[in-house]
Amino acid sequence: MDVVNFYNPTDDPLDGIAKLSCEWLLKNMPELKNVKFTMYGTGCMSHAIVVAAQAVGEGLTNNCLVLKSWHNLEGRYNQAGLSAAENVSGSYAAGPGRTIWGPPGCFGTALQFAEYCRKYGKSHDMMAPFMENSRRNGLLFPEGYWAQHRPEQLTPEDYLAARWIAKPASLFDNDIPIMVSGAYLFTTAERAKDMKQKPVYILGHASNRGSGRSLTPTLEEVQTETGSTGRKILESAGITANDISFENMYDGFALFHQFHIEGLGYRGMKFGDALDFYQTDISIEGPNPILPSGGNIGSGRSRFWMHTDSIQQIQGRAGARSLTGVKPEIAVSGGPMPMGGNFTVWGASPD
Known part of the structure; x- marks a missing residue:
């Protein structure tokens, strides 16, 4: 009780202990001055980002600091x-x-991936180049878990030898839970244009909330939803898939990243194309980069590496991860699940 009594409580006795509200933070952090607006974007950073973007766009606030933390x-x-x-x-x-x-949380995705392989004549082994590329990119993300604590490359041999968690999902097809926090600052385009640091603009955002007919969605349902999401993403920004410089779609389970990018039509992909695409040059040096952030597979489960990387690539601040095969002008990031999530289109120009 000494710990509880040390802080200024709100009306909720669990606030600050089992949950955390904006009201509690403002009561207990006097350095947070002149805060006039608070709002919740629960779940992933992907949701918080679109909530903040819409709040600024609607004039609810001029400046918005977006925070998200994850624990293990x-x-x-x-x-x-x-x-x-x-x-x-x-x-x-x-x-x-x-x-x-x-x-195992990956069970549903494993079922969908197994059906995907049967339908299109693919195999789990074809994921190896994607996994190797993701870890490589993640090791170039200095804030990431693997870069800081276990700077070891994931070879195709390592990946293919990993034990099954929910066959055909193996150990490495699951992202590792970590302790991590991230923050982004949103403001209006007019205020951002004269900032010392190059601003990145939100050209559009889209959300999808699909539901399956049973406990685990089928491959058909997943593809219906990712196709719908892809159309919404492009329409929100008034662009086509050909305008996208690079993609940073979600990869919390490695085996569903292809559902996202096929639904988006990235680099002309149609359903069933991604695993063959992974056998080509998908590196940050090539013309068709896949997940340059490394995602959660490459840096641990933050659910925001893809947003940070999209911003940094466009700003020219991605360091060793910087794309050299394409000019980073328009990016798409977001997630989490193929059946539903929140997605953002980032641009170097507001036009």
């Missing part, structure tokens, strides 16, 4: 509720404390 608490990951028991019944998926997919 001590102990075995995702072991709570029914999963902590010695024995779990067959109906666990609908029980309290469980995800709808069951023990």
